[in-house]
Amino acid sequence: MNARANPGGNAGEDLWFTVLGPLQVRSGDGTPVGLGPYKQRLLLAALVCRANTVLSVDQLIDALWGGDQPRTARKNLQVYVSALRKIVGNRIRHVPYGYTLTVTAEESDLLRFDRLATAGRQAQREGNTAGASALLGEAVRLWRDQPLVDLMGSPFVVRESQRLADRFLAVYEDWAELEVESGRTPGLLDRLGELAARHPFRERLVALHMTAFDQVGGRRQALACFEAHRQFIARELGLDPSPVLRRLYRAILAGEGPAGPHPGRRGGRSKPSQLPRDLRDFIGRAQQAEAAAALLTGGDRCPDLMTVSGPPGIGTTAFAVHVGHRVADHFADGQVFVPLGHADGTPRDWHEVLTELLRSTGLDVTPPREETTALALWRSWIAERQFLFVLDGATSESQVRRLLPGRGPSRTLVTTARRLSGLECAQRLELDEFTPDEALQLLVRVLGEQRFAQQALGDDGRTLHRLRELYGLSPLVVRTLAAKLTVLRHLSLREYAEQLGRLPARLDELAVGDASVHDGYRRFHQGLAPRQQAALGALGALPTPAFDQKVLLAALDGLQDPAERIVEELIEAHVVAVAGNGNGTEDGAENGADEILAHSVSYRMPRLGHRYAAALHRSRAPDGD
DSSP states (O other): OOOEEOSSOSSOSEEEEEOSSSOEEEETTSOBOOOOSHHHHHHHHHHHHTTTSOEEHHHHHHHHHTTOOOTTHHHHHHHHHHHHHHHHGGGEEEETTEEEEOOOTTTBHHHHHHHHHHHHHHHHHTTOHHHHHHHHHHHHTTOOSSTTGGGTTSHHHHHHHHHHHHHHHHHHHHHHHHHHHTTOOGGGHHHHHHHHHHOTTOHHHHHHHHHHHHHTTOHHHHHHHHHHHHHHHHHHHSOOOOHHHHHHHHHHHTTOOOOSOOTTOTTOTTOOBOOOOOOTTOOSOHHHHHHHHHHHTSOTTSOSEEEEEOSTTSOHHHHHHHHHHHHGGGOTTEEEEEESBOTTSOBOOHHHHHHHHHHHTTOOOOOOSSHHHHHHHHHHHHTTOOEEEEEEEEOSHHHHHTTSOSSSSOEEEEEESSOOTTOTTOEEEEOOOOOHHHHHHHHHHHHOHHHHHHTOOOSTTHHHHHHHHHHOOOHHHHHHHHHHHHHOTTOOHHHHHHHHHHSOSOSTTSEETTEEHHHHHHHHHHTSOHHHHHHHHHHTTSSSSEEEHHHHHHHTTTSSSOHHHHHHHHHHTTSSEEOSSOSSSOTTOOSGGGOOOTTSOEEEOOHHHHHHHHHHHHHHSTTOO
């Protein structure tokens, strides 16, 4: 046991907090410290499990009483905190909205476990198998029993215990696999058998148990393990074992030893790496990409779901793929990329998507058509595995919600043109257009420094600001402009901008090869509800993409549904946004064309969206062209 001086505490200078088994606190000489009544111990358990993280008062009350909280819950909570401070000192700190317990890895078995597991997996990635085995083995030995086994009468503790047990099993499997590969199997058999029996859905444990038996000459026992598992999942799920486990069975049956990777083995040939190509000229958004990567790899204390949203052409897919490549090595079982829509923008059937997900993750079956049964199969199959899922082009919350893992170390990154505000417990990231400097960087990278130098703006960037006024500076627009200029080599950027300014206000000009700005907005428009489509056409009658609330409500007044409700839906769909600068003009406006009333709610549309809406409005007018 290691302990460290209490940072500013008034009691127990050296303490060691344990939750990987019964909740205990020991002094520096190993003496157990009395923790008081049940609710007080429950409070301490919550703080230790989420050490160095603020838990709100409401979260703590829910942990202590659930839905049956007394009227004096807040006062009782304060009493328990005061009593615990007499034991642990000022490690418990109060902030305006909750409490936090400040401890280090030298004071907590859970934090020490996390640190050892992280170091062990890093050693494994670097090829240091001996070091990895030593570090992971030390982490495994910290576990004494089911986490918080003495407090399992609390629903909160049951959830926390299961969460921590999943983390332990993943680390144990990593360590046991290294031990089996090194031939150190005799000491593993009993524990592997115990864990495989307690967690029969974890095929990796079954495979390790079979391999360990086979290595010590227990071929008959290895085959019996497979048969017991086969009968179990046939009875519970109506399925056969995975192809990987069946290959292992056939190899042992033939006396050839393990064949192919165990389920979940790092670096196995079956590990999917489905992310599309990362753009080598990816520009900007460095802070957002860094924050997204940190959240996706931040462990169990970070959200398991992130949405990346923005209007058409803003680059949500490119951003998600870029972040996915940055964090790919953190996901032991691979990366799975699944489009949620067809090429025409219509949503794919959930059963088709689920079948693709199951097969991508190694279960080559067609799931049942009954949704509840199919999703139970999916969640059972994926719970023990660590994948990064990128779900591209979501159009509704329900489309995403049914595909999310129920638990486990996997993470899901969703791209969408909508905000999906009804999606629970999601970290949300909204992308905006390029700044002129970012657009300039991309143009230089695509066209080349020499070519761009020959076509230098020479006008202090006014050309880019003119293009911004015409179409905005979304990544799709800037990339299309760059691609057009690689074809129109006789034109400079300034000359092409002038040409665009003389043409009718259409999006057809922004097309090259199979990249078309107009087609992207057409697919987006087709995915809107009928009243939202009508509203988009009505906004095309407005002369500018920035307007106040009065103008917006007047433009929507002729529609059947209440204008206020439609405005909410348009904000949700990224058709309009509440202007953020509060100065009465749209961000980036250079003249009075976009002026709106000060001191009122103001809105703006993406310039590209306004152009599309204007074309839509003209096409519906009696004299539309």
